[in-house]
Amino acid sequence: MxxxxxxxxxxxxxxxxxxxxxxxxxxxxxxxxxxxxxxxxxxxxxxxxxxxxxxxxxxxxxxxxxxxxxxxxxxxxxxxxxxxxxxxxxxxxxxxxxxxxxxxxxxxxxxxxxxxxxxxxxxxxxxxxxxxxxxxxxxxxxxxxxxxxxxxxxxxxxxxxxxxxxxxxxxxxxxxxxxxxxxxxxxxxxxxxxxxxxxxxxxxxxxxDNPAVIAPTIKNDLLDIGSRDRKAVLYQLLTMGQPYLALVFANTKQKVDEIYRYLQDQGLKVARIHGGITERERRRTVRQVEQGQFQYVVASDLAARGLDIAGVSLVINYEIPKDLEFVIHRIGRTGRNGLPGHAITLMREEELNRIGELEKMGIHFDFVDLKRGELVPRKHHHSREDRRAANKKLDPKLIGMVKKQKRKRKPGYKKKIREAIRRDEAQKRKLEQRHQARAEKRRRKRKREQGR
Structure with a gap:
């Protein structure tokens, strides 16, 4: 000793x-x-x-x-x-x-x-x-x-x-x-x-250590679900492997209940833990989880900080919490005491700024995609963001407007400029969405032709 x-x-x-x-x-x-x-x-x-x-x-x-x-x-x-x-x-x-x-x-x-x-x-x-x-x-x-x-x-x-x-x-x-x-x-x-x-x-x-850094024993993945149904993605992640114990985190009691009912409808034996259930029920549920009666648990952040459930091999952040520090405590439920763990955070493109904030806190993500029933590596979102930043230029008419308004200095000119920029960006987003929809349509067409 x-x-x-x-x-x-x-x-x-x-x-x-x-x-x-x-x-x-x-x-x-x-x-x-x-x-x-x-x-x-x-x-x-x-x-x-x-x-x-x-x-x-x-x-x-x-x-x-x-x-x-x-x-x-x-x-x-x-x-x-x-x-x-x-x-x-x-x-x-x-x-x-x-x-x-x-x-x-x-x-x-x-x-x-x-x-x-x-x-x-x-x-x-x-x-x-x-x-x-x-x-x-x-x-x-x-x-x-x-x-x-x-x-x-x-x-x-x-x-x-x-x-x-x-x-x-x-x-x-x-x-x-x-x-x-x-x-x-x-x-x-x-x-x-x-x-x-x-x-x-x-x-x-x-x-x-730095508590803002995920333990090295944890594989910490970031999954952009795009236009896919969030619940369907969750079900696929939970069932494509055999986690010893999977812990799914949502932000509210209502969302926990919603996910709980959905997974039950899919035939999974799932438990739920949040502040809205009685103390007696919560204790019974925790005891049943510890006894191995459940493989899947859906929880609010009460469980991230208020419970120490042994054997969690998979953590899924169904949604990113408002308080970003809770991500650290959620992910910290797995990979404990030197054991390997796996965490997956679901996100959509409009949440990239929040992912950036998490990375500034010291959290490293592996960017992955879900294809043919498995998680595969993909390019980190930074490469996409960097390209956008490089290509994101104001149209010549907007540049002229900025110069003109700067010279005139009329009341409200800043507001007009911001509004013009906002409309321009909205138009670009609309065009990009249209492009993505067309690309998806072509992809589905190729898939149908390959299946013939």
């Missing part, structure tokens, strides 16, 4: 790590564990699926004094699903290590009074909670946080996105000056950085 899983760790924890197969730490664990063991506050920027959970759980469990029955560490997660996953991982490590300490899982969707009664009975040393329920317990003085040794914010950018930083702020204002603080996040937006600076003067900043 690597020294990082030995140096400074209690023997029971080392044995537990060996039992669950931790023989060599990965990058985020190598960077974070020694810092937290040394009681150094950290801001950790690490991509989804990088192994950060054990990076903070190992030092926390190592530091818990099992003879002292008060809350010694708090971990927050922005969704019930994430909090439950952290709870399950912590329980697994506790069991493997044989350490006798209590863990409280505090989240909405469960009877508050029952949680309070159980809390009083078990006197937990570790609390894993969603922000709202954590604040509720702290404000009701169910437990104090001024003696907490570790306070961890997991998925900090999602906590910001969902509007939970206010709750976290109220809790963190009550922690002691000696508390070790750590935030783990795929991205560090300015607003989040400012918030963390409020409580951490000079934290250790740890960056593991």
């Amino acid at each position: 690597n020294n990082i899983f030995q140096d400074g760790l209690r023997p029971e924890l080392v044995t537990g790590l060996q039992k669950i197969g931790f023989t060599k730490p990965i990058e985020v664990q190598e960077a974070v564990i020694p810092k937290l063991l040394a009681n150094t506050s950290c801001v950790v920027q690490a991509a989804t699926g990088s192994g950060k959970t054990h990076a903070f759980l190992i030092p926390i469990i190592n530091a818990i004094n099992i003879d002292q029955h008060y809350v010694q560490a708090v971990i927050t997660a922005p969704s019930r699903e994430l909090a439950d996953q952290l709870y399950q991982v912590a329980k697994s490590l506790r069991q493997a290590s044989g350490l006798d300490f209590a863990i409280a899982h505090l989240a909405g969707g469960t009877d508050r009074q029952r949680q309070m009664d159980r809390f009083a009975q078990t006197k937990p040393q570790l609390v894993i909670a969603t922000p709202g329920r954590l604040l509720d317990f702290v404000e009701k003085k169910i437990f104090a946080v001024d003696q907490v040794k570790y306070f961890i914010i997991d998925e900090a950018d999602m906590t910001l996105d969902l509007g939970f930083l206010t709750d976290i702020d109220k809790v963190m204002a009550k922690v002691g000056k000696e508390t070790v603080l750590a935030a783990f996040s795929a991205t560090i937006p300015v607003k989040l950085a400012n918030f963390l600076r409020k409580y951490m003067a000079k934290p250790e900043e740890i960056i593991i």
Whole structure:
């Protein structure tokens, strides 16, 4: 076993790590564990699926004094699903290590009074909670946080996105000056950085990879569907191979339901996950997916950040999200822990500017086409765009108009120029569409003749 899983760790924890197969730490664990063991506050920027959970759980469990029955560490997660996953991982490590300490899982969707009664009975040393329920317990003085040794914010950018930083702020204002603080996040937006600076003067900043870059184990394809029906393309992609588990992302609950019904009508056994279904149904669906009862799952972005479904071999972005950063988190559902993965983003030509924005964020796409039931490479869209830019010149009459209007400087001349350019571009698009339609007609005619 690597020294990082030995140096400074209690023997029971080392044995537990060996039992669950931790023989060599990965990058985020190598960077974070020694810092937290040394009681150094950290801001950790690490991509989804990088192994950060054990990076903070190992030092926390190592530091818990099992003879002292008060809350010694708090971990927050922005969704019930994430909090439950952290709870399950912590329980697994506790069991493997044989350490006798209590863990409280505090989240909405469960009877508050029952949680309070159980809390009083078990006197937990570790609390894993969603922000709202954590604040509720702290404000009701169910437990104090001024003696907490570790306070961890997991998925900090999602906590910001969902509007939970206010709750976290109220809790963190009550922690002691000696508390070790750590935030783990795929991205560090300015607003989040400012918030963390409020409580951490000079934290250790740890960056593991660039979270805006897709893992090298993922084949990340971009498919221009053109005039083809989007649902039909999706069905073909899902059925032309045998993915172990395919995750399809859409932007809204309504669209998820629409795709879900369509795939069911095509005879596929498919599950759906979004914020509109009940908590009980969502938990049941996730459990069934984990048990291998479904090969296809359609989900909203809740699943991109709020769930950790193992075994996803294929991710399909049915549509590009409004918040482009969600593309990173969607694609990050596959290719985890060094395993190979495949992601396909569907787009149409009018979305090329958004693809350009994603590429500026560091996402590399392989441009592909769907032919005869398989994905084949094609020229990148840049070559087409570059040709258009080179050929895109104003007609001589427009150039003259620009010069004339510039000389006269009459009110509204800029508006007239823009309008003239817009009409010219619209005319060119119309001609190009007509050309494409004719080309498609010729292609279909050749295909019919070849079939005779």
